[in-house]
Amino acid sequence: MADPIHQFQLKNIATLGHLGNQEIVFTQSSLFMLVAVGVITLFMLAGTAGRGLVPGRLQSMVELSYEFVANTVRSSAGNEGMRFFPFVFSLFMFVLILNLAGLIPYSFTVTSHIIITAALALLVIGVVVVYGVMKHGTHFFGLFVPGGVPPVMLAILVPIEIISFISRPISLSVRLFANMLAGHIALKIFAGFIGSLLAAGAWGIISPLPLALTVALTALEVLVAVLQAYVFATLTSIYLNDALHPGH
Amino acid sequence: MQNDGTPNGNGDKSRASEDVDLQARLQRLGKRLDEVRDTGQEQRRASQTSGGDPSAMGKAFRLSTEFVAGIIAGCGLGWAVDSFTGSKPWGLIVGMMLGFGAGVWNVMRASGFLRPPQ
Numbered sequence: 001m002a003d004p005i006h007q008f009q010l011k012n013i014a015t016l017g018h019l020g021n022q023e024i025v026f027t028q029s030s031l032f033m034l035v036a037v038g039v040i041t042l043f044m045l046a047g048t049a050g051r052g053l054v055p056g057r058l059q060s061m062v063e064l065s066y067e068f069v070a071n072t073v074r075s076s077a078g079n080e081g082m083r084f085f086p087f088v089f090s091l092f093m094f095v096l097i098l099n100l101a102g103l104i105p106y107s108f109t110v111t112s113h114i115i116i117t118a119a120l121a122l123l124v125i126g127v128v129v130v131y132g133v134m135k136h137g138t139h140f141f142g143l144f145v146p147g148g149v150p151p152v153m154l155a156i157l158v159p160i161e162i163i164s165f166i167s168r169p170i171s172l173s174v175r176l177f178a179n180m181l182a183g184h185i186a187l188k189i190f191a192g193f194i195g196s197l198l199a200a201g202a203w204g205i206i207s208p209l210p211l212a213l214t215v216a217l218t219a220l221e222v223l224v225a226v227l228q229a230y231v232f233a234t235l236t237s238i239y240l241n242d243a244l245h246p247g248h
Numbered sequence: 249m250q251n252d253g254t255p256n257g258n259g260d261k262s263r264a265s266e267d268v269d270l271q272a273r274l275q276r277l278g279k280r281l282d283e284v285r286d287t288g289q290e291q292r293r294a295s296q297t298s299g300g301d302p303s304a305m306g307k308a309f310r311l312s313t314e315f316v317a318g319i320i321a322g323c324g325l326g327w328a329v330d331s332f333t334g335s336k337p338w339g340l341i342v343g344m345m346l347g348f349g350a351g352v353w354n355v356m357r358a359s360g361f362l363r364p365p366q
Contacts, residue, residue: 156349163322163343163350164357171317171354175310227306 004188008112008181032110036097065093069233076237077244084240087127091120092233099180099225103218111228112180117173124236125169132243143246172235179228183221190214307359314354322347 047062102109132140326343
């Protein structure tokens with residue numbers, strides 16, 4: 001049976017140079033990220049080129065994605081949060097396109113590598129901390145002090161709040177990475193069953209079962225790809241809300 | 249002259265009725281837009297408390313990662329304190345316990361038990 005992990009292996013396309021002993025390599029992961037940025041840029045530019053009062057198909061799609069992310073940001077971070085709209089929108093489109101591109105057969109899923117999702121999550125938390133401290137100064141750390149709690153309890157609650165804050169980039173990155181990884185492995189394993197059953201003589205009769213399951217799983221994976229991009233955007237705006245309004 | 253007058257009069261009349269029609273359509277559109285906006289706000293309120301995951305599977309995934317992330321962060325912080333101060337087992341032990349607390353806290357917050365800070 002085909003190795004279900006093999007699809008996540010990085011392949012060297014070009015070596016760019018060395019940093020100390022570390023090789024700097026342009027992999028197929030980098031290629032997919034570049035292509036995703038290109039696709040998003042083309043999509044937005046082509047969609048907004050017409051500027052029709054009555055939007056065409058492409059413009060409708062662009063407007064829909066704008067409205068969707070704008071509503072997410074507004075509902076979680078308020079109208080003030082709209083200053084972060086370009087940031088959240090870029091993240092959403094980047095994750096969405098990478099997730100969906102991973103579903104094309106023979107392609108590579110960039111978001112199934114935790115280093116990518118962790119970098120994105122750390123970027124989000126970095127923006128929250130830097131903006132929060134810049135805007136509110138030390139008042140930002142009031143985030144860690146829940147209101148209406150007796151002072152004795154604060155000795156336990158403040159460390160818990162701090163750990164809870166530190167756990168945010170972990171849960172943000174692990175959720176996206178685990179969803180994509182698990183989905184693609186499950187898909188590959190069930191697809192592998194078809195070949196194994198066909199090769200096993202009389203057992204080939206039940207090979208349509210994993211085939212049907214693979215089709216169903218593919219549909220589920222499309223849902224998961226879009227959903228995870230949405231969850232990433234929602235949580236980003238919820239965390240940004242903390243940077244805007246750190247007081248409880 | 250008379251021939252010219254009649255079509256003009258008709259035109260005015262039909263234009264007036266068009267205006268009335270347009271007004272009515274505008275009002276209907278405004279009403280429907282208000283309705284859409286209202287339901288949108290209700291959905292927004294609902295999604296804010298539940299975290300915005302429509303599927304049960306997504307919700308389960310979200311809650312479990314929240315819990316595990318709390319423990320990992322607690323253990324990591326405790327371990328870091330240990331390696332800096334040399335208080336070998338105690339930082340990890342206390343950190344893990346606080347991590348459990350933070351994990352439960354995260355899950356309660358994600359499932360909407362606690363109001364998100366406004």
